[in-house]
Amino acid sequence: xxxKQKFYVVWAGRTPGVxxxxxxxxxQTNGFDQAKFKAYESKTAADTAYREGWKKHWGxxxxxxAASGAKPKSASAAEPVGEIDYDSISVDVGTNGNPGPVEYKxxxxxxxxxxxxxxxxxxxxxxxxxxxAIVHGLAYLKQLGSNKTVYxxxxxxxxxxxxxxxxxxxxxxxxxxxxxxxxxxxxxWLRTNTYKNKxxxxxxxTWGEIKADYGRK
Numbered sequence: 001x002x003x004k005q006k007f008y009v010v011w012a013g014r015t016p017g018v019x020x021x022x023x024x025x026x027x028q029t030n031g032f033d034q035a036k037f038k039a040y041e042s043k044t045a046a047d048t049a050y051r052e053g054w055k056k057h058w059g060x061x062x063x064x065x066a067a068s069g070a071k072p073k074s075a076s077a078a079e080p081v082g083e084i085d086y087d088s089i090s091v092d093v094g095t096n097g098n099p100g101p102v103e104y105k106x107x108x109x110x111x112x113x114x115x116x117x118x119x120x121x122x123x124x125x126x127x128x129x130x131x132x133a134i135v136h137g138l139a140y141l142k143q144l145g146s147n148k149t150v151y152x153x154x155x156x157x158x159x160x161x162x163x164x165x166x167x168x169x170x171x172x173x174x175x176x177x178x179x180x181x182x183x184x185x186x187x188x189w190l191r192t193n194t195y196k197n198k199x200x201x202x203x204x205x206t207w208g209e210i211k212a213d214y215g216r217k
Contacts, residue, residue: 007046008208011054012036018046022215030112030211034086038208084207085200086110088149091137093129094119094214099170102126102179104133106140107212109151116140124179125170130157132179133212135186138195146197153202153210161199164190 008019013028013035022039029035036054040046049057086109093104103119116136121129134157137150152158160166165187172180202210209215 091133130154
């Protein structure tokens with residue numbers, strides 16, 4: 001099945017407008033100070049959002065439901081969303097099939113500059129790759145003595161990092177040995193190291209795609 005067309009609104013970038021590909025959106029926003037952009041499912045929604053401006057659709061105080069115009073279930077059910085901490089790194093995974101070859105990278109949230117990139121790993125899952133990316137980011141920042149925030153858009157991976165263990169149905173066999181060896185080392189790192197960094201959920205519905213996104217959706 002072909003990937004569903006998305007439309008990307010760039011309110012603050014080199015050339016603001018509505019774009020039809022993630023690559024084109026990145027050209028306008030990577031390295032642009034305080035870039036503001038967001039993905040929409042239809043051209044009509046994107047055009048409307050662009051006309052109405054970023055204050056209504058992007059930034060502090062907007063939840064995914066509010067940003068899309070949907071009514072939240074209740075005030076207490078809405079997840080609070082603050083401003084992006086640009087003094088941070090963002091991580092994401094790229095896969096070809098799930099399971100399948102996996103790669104991941106970490107980038108500077110402000111500039112989009114790639115800080116580290118790993119893969120492709122022969123066979124793994126999206127969630128395991130997301131988990132590895134977060135732990136790699138934490139280990140990298142600890143080496144630098146940095147307390148920068150780490151952003152990930154994976155709920156499962158964030159939970160695994162907090163629990164210091166993974167819960168995956170991916171079989172352990174010869175084809176998955178590479179990624180399982182890496183995951184086992186990452187779990188051990190979490191259990192034998194401490195860190196002060198915040199590890200936060202990237203609010204995709206409010207802020208647009210995470211800066212480390214591979215654009216394969």
